[in-house]
Amino acid sequence: MRMMRALGLIVAAAILPFSAVRAEWREATSEHFVVVSEGSERELVRMSQQLEAVHWLLLRATNMPDSTDGRRVRIYMLGGVSDIIRNAGLPANSPAVAIYFHSPLQPMALASRSRGSKDLFHEYAHHFMFEYMGVSVPPWFIEGFAEVVSTASFEIEGAITYGKVANERYNELHFGEWTPTARMFAERSSENGHAGVASYGQYWLTSHYLLLAPERRGQLRVFINALNSGQSSDEAALSSFPGGVDQLDNDLRSYLRRADFRYRPVPLPADVIRTPAIRTLRPGEAAALPLEMEANRTHETEAVAALETRVAALAIQYPAEPAIQALHSAVLYAAERWQDAVAAADRGLAIDVTHARCNALRAMSMLSVANADGGIHAETRSQALAYLQRARDSDAREPSVTAAERMIGNVVERANISNTHTNTHAVATLHENLPVLTRNQSDRLRTAYLLISSDNNAARLSLIALATEAPGTGLESLANRLIAWIDGDRRGPLPRIEWAHASPETDEEKTPDRPSASGNE
Numbered sequence: 001m002r003m004m005r006a007l008g009l010i011v012a013a014a015i016l017p018f019s020a021v022r023a024e025w026r027e028a029t030s031e032h033f034v035v036v037s038e039g040s041e042r043e044l045v046r047m048s049q050q051l052e053a054v055h056w057l058l059l060r061a062t063n064m065p066d067s068t069d070g071r072r073v074r075i076y077m078l079g080g081v082s083d084i085i086r087n088a089g090l091p092a093n094s095p096a097v098a099i100y101f102h103s104p105l106q107p108m109a110l111a112s113r114s115r116g117s118k119d120l121f122h123e124y125a126h127h128f129m130f131e132y133m134g135v136s137v138p139p140w141f142i143e144g145f146a147e148v149v150s151t152a153s154f155e156i157e158g159a160i161t162y163g164k165v166a167n168e169r170y171n172e173l174h175f176g177e178w179t180p181t182a183r184m185f186a187e188r189s190s191e192n193g194h195a196g197v198a199s200y201g202q203y204w205l206t207s208h209y210l211l212l213a214p215e216r217r218g219q220l221r222v223f224i225n226a227l228n229s230g231q232s233s234d235e236a237a238l239s240s241f242p243g244g245v246d247q248l249d250n251d252l253r254s255y256l257r258r259a260d261f262r263y264r265p266v267p268l269p270a271d272v273i274r275t276p277a278i279r280t281l282r283p284g285e286a287a288a289l290p291l292e293m294e295a296n297r298t299h300e301t302e303a304v305a306a307l308e309t310r311v312a313a314l315a316i317q318y319p320a321e322p323a324i325q326a327l328h329s330a331v332l333y334a335a336e337r338w339q340d341a342v343a344a345a346d347r348g349l350a351i352d353v354t355h356a357r358c359n360a361l362r363a364m365s366m367l368s369v370a371n372a373d374g375g376i377h378a379e380t381r382s383q384a385l386a387y388l389q390r391a392r393d394s395d396a397r398e399p400s401v402t403a404a405e406r407m408i409g410n411v412v413e414r415a416n417i418s419n420t421h422t423n424t425h426a427v428a429t430l431h432e433n434l435p436v437l438t439r440n441q442s443d444r445l446r447t448a449y450l451l452i453s454s455d456n457n458a459a460r461l462s463l464i465a466l467a468t469e470a471p472g473t474g475l476e477s478l479a480n481r482l483i484a485w486i487d488g489d490r491r492g493p494l495p496r497i498e499w500a501h502a503s504p505e506t507d508e509e510k511t512p513d514r515p516s517a518s519g520n521e
Contacts, residue, residue: 025286030276032070032397036289037077039113041278047077047117048276053160054121054152056272058128061162061211066132071399073127074108075120076293084110087293100126103296105330105400107131110293122150135228136494139196140184141220144207147200156265163212163263172201173256181206181249185233209255212262216241230492284321288314295331304335315344322348326357330400333365338372341365359391360400364407384408445475448482452494456486 028035028048032055035048059066078084081097088099088110098111098119107127111120125146129137137145151164179198184206187197196203210220219240226236237245281289291311298307308331315321315328325348332341342365348358363384370376388408391401445466451459460483467479481495 025281025289026278027281028276028278029072030274032072033075033276034072035075035077035276036281037113038079039077043113044077044278045275047075047120049273050117050152050154051075051120051124052272052274053154053268054124054149055128056268057152057160057162057266058125058149059132060266062133064132070131070397071107071402072397073124073131074106074296075124076108076110076289077113077120078110080112080114084112087290089294089297098123100124101297102127102130103399104403105333106292106296107399108293108296117152118150121152122146125149135224137224138185138227138233139187140198140203141207141224143196143200144203144205145211147204148207148211151263159265159267161263161265163208163261165261165263166201166204169199169201169204172199173205176201178202178253181252182234182245185237185245205256206252208261209252213255228493230490230494282321282323284314284318285323287318288321288324288327292327295327295334299334301335304331307331308335308337315347320351322352322355322358325351326355326361329358329361329365333361333368336368338365338368342369354390354394356391356395356398357400359387359394360398360404363387363391363404364400367407381408445478448479452482452486460486 025036025038026041026044028037028044030048030052033048033051035044035051037044037047058064076087078087084090084098085092085094085096088094088096088101090096090099097115098109100109100123101107107130109120109123109127111123123146125148126142129142129145147166147169148163151166153161153164155161176199179202184196184198184202210216210223223236223240226239227233231239234245237248241248288311291307291314294307295311298304308328311324311328311331315324318324325344329341329344329348332338332344341361345358345362345365348355349362352358366380366387367376367384370380384404385408388401388404391398391404395401448459448462448466451462463479463483463486467476467483470476470479478495485492485495
């Protein structure tokens with residue numbers, strides 16, 4: 001009888017919905033991260049603390065100040081690599097074992113609990129570059145820096161160890177071909193596979209040497225600054241590395257032969273590894289996780305429309321869940337259905353008036369509605385600012401708050417300029433000079449920047465199309481400046497977005513000539 005009862009319990013468990021027998025999803029929120037996982041609370045706390053330690057280390061290693069409003073990156077710790085590939089929308093045979101998406105409304109990384117922290121640290125290094133470094137860096141350093149960061153470890157209590165050998169990359173160097181450093185430095189994009197013209201191992205070795213070898217201290221910073229001032233790779237190498245790129249190539253080969261790779265333990269301040277806030281996700285939040293991940297990586301019009309249908313159905317199923325209403329508003333905003341996005345945000349605010357994401361999306365959507373109707377007037381700006389302030393008071397590091405701040409900053413700056421130059425127009429319409437870019441325009445502008453690094457002609461055609469569609473606007477001005485820069489043999493610094501001399505608080509656009517998503521293969 002007991003055997004039959006036990007067998008009955010096994011069969012019952014087998015036919016229950018998959019979600020009913022899974023562990024609870026928990027969320028750990030710290031200063032710079034939100035980590036979501038089905039793993040144990042202890043594992044979740046440890047990962048959150050280690051990520052904060054890596055963030056602190058990167059600030060220290062790059063001599064960058066911490067931003068008080070830097071966006072939290074959302075980390076999804078999934079069961080295995082197959083879960084990552086599925087939720088990242090990658091082909092089943094993809095070699096990716098972790099991935100980062102630089103989504104404007106929610107930067108996110110997907111990693112596997114079963115593989116430890118190495119892959120996740122690699123992906124966070126990509127986020128740090130986008131969010132904090134604020135300069136254009138060469139492709140080899142994007143991956144090389146991430147590989148150096150990936151081996152951070154915590155064997156010594158109260159310290160983080162930095163610079164350990166990436167063993168699998170070291171093997172690539174011993175058993176693979178060596179790409180001349182001059183060729184690697186000339187690389188402008190990763191056209192020949194994800195690792196570009198050289199192996200990850202060579203990217204790691206070059207980055208490790210320039211970051212940690214005493215005789216090369218400070219040279220990498222000089223090199224990157226020279227590139228950003230408009231120098232070619234050859235010119236920057238000559239002015240940064242004694243003997244130029246050929247001597248650097250010889251020294252790198254010698255560094256590899258010596259195999260004397262330096263690493264160091266760095267004591268951690270006590271306040272870096274504080275315990276994060278832990279909570280269990282509500283049923284609706286847990287049900288929305290796959291759609292969240294899809295929303296943060298989906299940009300094509302048809303895919304966004306299909307996603308919106310599924311999010312709308314989930315919102316009906318969980319009508320009292322503000323997080324789903326916020327997700328619905330974000331997807332509608334991406335589809336440029338701004339009035340519907342306003343309504344979804346309002347439904348979320350009816351449940352929780354302090355919800356940061358709903359408030360930020362409400363502000364952005366109402367501005368877009370007004371802009372589409374012909375102009376953003378003072379009353380609309382004032383209302384949007386009120387929603388933004390409520391969002392900021394609730395959670396200043398919520399990524400959509402930063403997006404709303406930038407949009408409203410541009411709107412207010414444009415209105416101030418208009419009021420200064422004319423008494424007959426008390427408010428500015430954004431069609432005159434500084435448009436609020438639609439999602440389509442924003443994506444196409446970013447694509448044009450990416451093309452500049454690999455295909456001048458394609459970039460030029462894309463920019464001409466943008467300029468033609470937005471006559472008399474700041475977008476046309478920027479597109480024309482970029483075209484002139486290309487036609488002038490790329491002399492001088494790459495033109496950046498300069499929205500009417502916006503203040504440092506609102507002019508935080510990062511140079512968009514870097515990949516928006518990166519998989520650690």
